[in-house]
Amino acid sequence: MATLTSRTNQAEHSIADARRKIAEAGHSWSPAGWLRRRSAKAELSSAIARQSGLRDSLDQAVIARDTLREFVIGLGAPFGLLGESSAGWQRSADIPASVVVFGPEDSFVAADSRRMDSGWASARVAGEIYGEQWRRDGDDDGPYSQPLDRAGPWRIGFIPHTGEVYASRHCGYLPEEVWLLGRDFEAQRAHTTLDGLLPRMREPNSLILAAGVVHAARSLRSTPQRTALRLRGTQEPQAHVAEAGDLE
Numbered sequence: 011m012a013t014l015t016s017r018t019n020q021a022e023h024s025i026a027d028a029r030r031k032i033a034e035a036g037h038s039w040s041p042a043g044w045l046r047r048r049s050a051k052a053e054l055s056s057a058i059a060r061q062s063g064l065r066d067s068l069d070q071a072v073i074a075r076d077t078l079r080e081f082v083i084g085l086g087a088p089f090g091l092l093g094e095s096s097a098g099w100q101r102s103a104d105i106p107a108s109v110v111v112f113g114p115e116d117s118f119v120a121a122d123s124r125r126m127d128s129g130w131a132s133a134r135v136a137g138e139i140y141g142e143q144w145r146r147d148g149d150d151d152g153p154y155s156q157p158l159d160r161a162g163p164w165r166i167g168f169i170p171h172t173g174e175v176y177a178s179r180h181c182g183y184l185p186e187e188v189w190l191l192g193r194d195f196e197a198q199r200a201h202t203t204l205d206g207l208l209p210r211m212r213e214p215n216s217l218i219l220a221a222g223v224v225h226a227a228r229s230l231r232s233t234p235q236r237t238a239l240r241l242r243g244t245q246e247p248q249a250h251v252a253e254a255g256d257l258e
Contacts, residue, residue: 015151018068021061028054098214103147106218108225110190115178118188124171135188137167137176140204144177144217149184160212166191166220168200175200175224177217189217192224203227 031050035043079099087093105111112118115135119126127136145162163181168174175192179185195203207220 015068018061018064021057021064024057025054025061028057094210094213098145098216098219099147101215101218103215103218105189106221106225108191109221112188112190114186115188118176118178118190122172125169125174135167135169135176135178136171137169139165139167141166141208141211142180144211144220145213146215146217149179149181162217164217166204166207166217168195168197168204170197173197173200175204177220189221191221192228195228199227 028050032047032054035046035050037043079095082092083096083099085092085096087096112121119135125135125137127134142165143161144164144166145160146164149164150162163184164177164179166175166177169176173193173195174190175195177189177191179187203224204220207216207223210216210219213219
């Protein structure tokens with residue numbers, strides 16, 4: 011599907027290029043002008059036909075992909091590659107409500123200078139990286155992707171100076187983007203949370219999974235959880251506030 015997408019984009023560029031040539035040829039009735047217009051119009055017709063055919067093929071590929079996903083999800087596999095794929099495909103690729111979205115990394119760094127790696131002249135995030143192939147539907151289909159690739163263009167990191175967990179997208183076919191996944195993490199909690207997520211990086215929509223786990227980990231630490239503990243020999247449960255240490 012990535013190949014079809016790339017070829018469709020190339021055909022669309024060819025259409026734009028042919029239209030530009032027609033405009034440049036103008037309305038000159040000289041033999042040279044007439045030949046340029048004729049050649050450009052032929053290029054345009056060919057590019058439109060090619061783009062239309064590729065678009066139809068791409069639509070069919072999307073239908074086939076969605077059918078396969080529905081089949082795998084319907085199997086209900088509890089574990090293994092099928093189980094991972096089923097769980098991942100059922101996650102929405104939409105940006106989670108808990109995430110704060112920035113543009114390129116330089117805008118992320120500009121918002122708080124503590125995020126910058128002082129050892130670099132450019133605005134580079136001073137983060138400890140936990141994987142560079144996190145996945146999200148719509149971002150994985152690069153022009154050079156292979157059918158069995160299980161890798162995405164996102165990296166996840168932890169910034170010790172700010173206690174923030176972030177994700178950033180790095181690829182040549184989509185604009186750079188940074189997601190702030192969580193704040194106020196102590197180093198040990200961040201390491202434990204992200205190390206636990208790393209084995210699941212190659213699952214579909216693993217970035218969305220990571221965003222949810224990071225948000226939950228932060229929520230557990232910042233919001234005391236009340237649990238009812240029934241004391242031996244009593245009829246009524248006694249309310250107990252579980253502190254952060256109880257939940258670890």
